[in-house]
Amino acid sequence: MSFITKSMYLTMITLGGSVKRHFEKNTINSYEKSMSTLKCIIRRSSKSDFGKKHDFINIKNLKEYKEKVPISTYDDYEKYVMKMCRGEKNILVCDNIKYFALTSGTTGKQKLIPTTRKGIKVGAKYMGILTERILYENLKEQWNYGKGIMLTDIVNTRYTISGIPISSATSGGMKSIKSIIPFIWTSPIEVMSMNDKESALYLHILFALRDENLSYISGVFISSILDFFRIMEKQWENLVYDISHGTLNENLKIEPEFRKVLLEKNYPLKKRASEIEGEFKRGFKGIAKRLWKSIVYIATVTGGSFSVYDDKVNYYSGNLIIYSNAYAASEAVIGMNPNVGKISYVVLSDTAFYEFIPVECSESNIITKTINELEIGKVYEIVVTNFSGLYRYRIGDVVKVIGYYNNSPEIKFLYRKNQLLNMASEKTTEAHVTEALRRTSQKLKLDIVDYSTMEDNNVTPGRYIFYMEIRDSKESNIIAETLDKELCKTNFAYGRFRKNKKLGEIKVILLRENTFSKVKSYMIQKGVSKNQLKIPRIIRDKEILKMLNENSK
Structure with a gap:
């Protein structure tokens, strides 16, 4: 360091x-x-x-x-x-x-x-400085002063007619600490300034892998942490090659002025590339602790509907402490x-x-x-x-x-408030759904990539439809039956209405691979910052609904 x-x-x-x-x-x-x-x-x-x-x-x-x-x-x-x-x-x-x-x-x-x-000022001292103090006090014995990775960007979506920036709250906050970013995070400022989400994430991973003393992984939401590990698993061979040879994959969508600067910073590290290749070949369970011996924690917002990602992040991280700071x-x-x-x-x-x-x-x-x-x-x-x-x-x-x-x-x-399924006064919340999904996943050993829901009044009685992307070959009717039973347990009101036949059994529609990646790309095109990407748990956007139906198996 x-x-x-x-x-x-x-x-x-x-x-x-x-x-x-x-x-x-x-x-x-x-x-x-x-x-x-x-x-x-x-x-x-x-x-x-x-x-x-x-x-x-x-x-x-x-x-x-x-x-x-x-x-x-x-x-x-x-x-x-x-x-x-x-x-x-x-x-x-x-x-x-x-x-x-x-x-x-x-x-x-x-x-x-x-x-x-x-x-900005009244909250910044808590989000940045107090977070660091709390982590230090709680993790003092394992503490080190290495850099971390922060999965964020500083991209403006656009400007108003009078020239005022429009961005996510996170991007706006990042600009205020732009000068210190090179000293605390592994990703060069150019990576945080890129427009293409997938390419930027690849480069976040690449520069984090180059630093064997990485201290922590941080992102706004835990879904971005899971994306980090999943892209690492999918692209590990390209990452090893780029680190070993000092290249940047030609398929990456990098602005020309950024590619030149990033190539200079990605000079060849053959020994490090060989080390990480060896770990990747051993598999991805607990990969974080094997790649970075000094890593201490993950800092990200979780809980609520984000809890659906926790188990998979724990699989990759080797159960690193997850601190949801604010x-x-x-x-x-x-x-x-x-x-x-x-x-x-x-x-x-x-x-x-x-x-x-x-x-x-x-x-x-x-x-x-x-x-x-x-x-x-x-x-x-x-x-x-x-x-x-x-x-x-x-x-x-x-x-x-x-x-x-x-x-x-x-x-x-x-x-x-608007993320509530409520067809017969049952008031099914995100918390009800998340817990039911967690139990269903454990029972059926599902690897859930992501999900979204909607109310279906085209049948009598009405029912919930779950659009799910999973990395398994389970039958949708088995998932639907199990999920329905678990939701009856997490939301007693839903259970009563199911018993009285005022609500029908859940329908599960399985989606093709990368469907939710397409949804995220669509949301970014609409102007949503990469920092604030959250899959809508209840579908309100007709284009997203169309996209999900077009990508059903």
């Missing part, structure tokens, strides 16, 4: 100690800090058009804020966002817009979420996970002001709870007021309070 790399990590760990103390203090005084955050947001935006319309300057307390500002959804902001895209100032906020975060659109249309420098959305960094090896998040009271709608609440009479009013075991929808111009905004996430960390609620993500 280089002196600069070690120095940077030592600096981050030291700074992380300060952020950790700040985190502890805020979780002790969570309500007071959340009210201070709200006052700060109102004050900063009081002279914006939105602030003037809602009389921000005269709001003295939370009661008045609730009276003057209604609960909102994205439809309430579109006209404001369009003005901001045209370059108009002081619309939702008085601060300049740094970029618009483009949401993935897995639950409906894609949204442009305004993001300011202040909005619960973040385009709108805000909502929570941090202080516990390596556990998936739950402590609500942050200074990144935004949060309200919580009890899920049993009627749409005609919505009430919200503050951070100090939540009950353990209860389920809530999150409402955000942030530093970038969203006020009492329903982000669509539903969480469960599982405890308290000091005086701040500890939450578990459950599902997105």
Whole structure:
């Protein structure tokens, strides 16, 4: 490892100690800090058009804020966002817009979420510096200061008419640390700037393989970690050849100006190529620990519907610790996970002001709870007021309070509101489906690549259709029968409706190899960032549905 790399990590760990103390203090005084955050947001935006319309300057307390500002959804902001895209100032906020975060659109249309420098800053210290500190404190005995790999990009999707960048929240954040990337991650900046997802992933793998002292693997979602290993398994012979000979496969779609630079950085490493070839020939179970003797952990978001990927990642990694560090959305960094090896998040009271709608609440009479009013075991929808111009905004996430960390609620993500199968009031959530799939996979020994679902009302009674890409030769009717039984167990309401014949048995449609790769390519063409690629668990897009049907076996 280089002196600069070690120095940077030592600096981050030291700074992380300060952020950790700040985190502890805020979780002790969570309500007071959340009210201070709200006052700060109102004050900063009081002279914006939105602030003037809602009389921000005269709001003295939370009661008045609730009276003057209604609960909102994205439809309430579109006209404001369009003005901001045209370059108009002081619309939702008085601060300049740094970029618009483009949401993935897995639950409906894609949204442009305004993001300011202040909005980035309040969450960055947690996502970067506190993450490093927590990992160091929990994994001190195995710790080393080697580089890691970060599966991300810094590609702008496009620009608004006034020249404001449009990108994923992750890509926007990456630009702010562009200068230090060469010292902490193995992938050259050119790889992160490439447009072709598959080629970029190949090169991420190649440059990680070149570094025998790799310390960790990181990606926004665990699905990208699984893609990393699967492409490695599929392309291992090409990777060995390129590392040994200092070449770059001609089939890679690399921008000409990047290919020249990357060729210079990929000078021949014949000894390393021989070592990794030997490990690949031994098979891919536990390959990560065999390729990189110093590797310590994987950092990525998992849990919820992402849990379907966990077992396969564990197979490749040799059960490396997986740390799901933060619960973040385009709108805000909502929570941090202080516990390596556990998936739950402590609500942050200074990144935004949060309200919580009890899920049993009627749409005609919505009430919200503050951070100090939540009950353990209860389920809530999150409402955000942030530093970038969203006020009492329903982000669509539903969480469960599982405890308290000091005086701040500890939450578990459950599902997105629009990611719900509900044909007969059974309310089948992502969590129900994920657990049923996990059990089905274990019973039938399935290797599930990915899946998506839809409600089918073309038959009576209605039923769920599961589109599944698997690496097995199992019959679809056997999978459907087992999955149906398991879903009856994970969602008792579904079981009751199945017993009463108000819902029909699940239908499984098996898909050809690489079908979901085609879906991902389509989503990227639509403007979804590679960083935010999430297969929609419920199909809302007609083109995706058409693609799945055309690729059925």
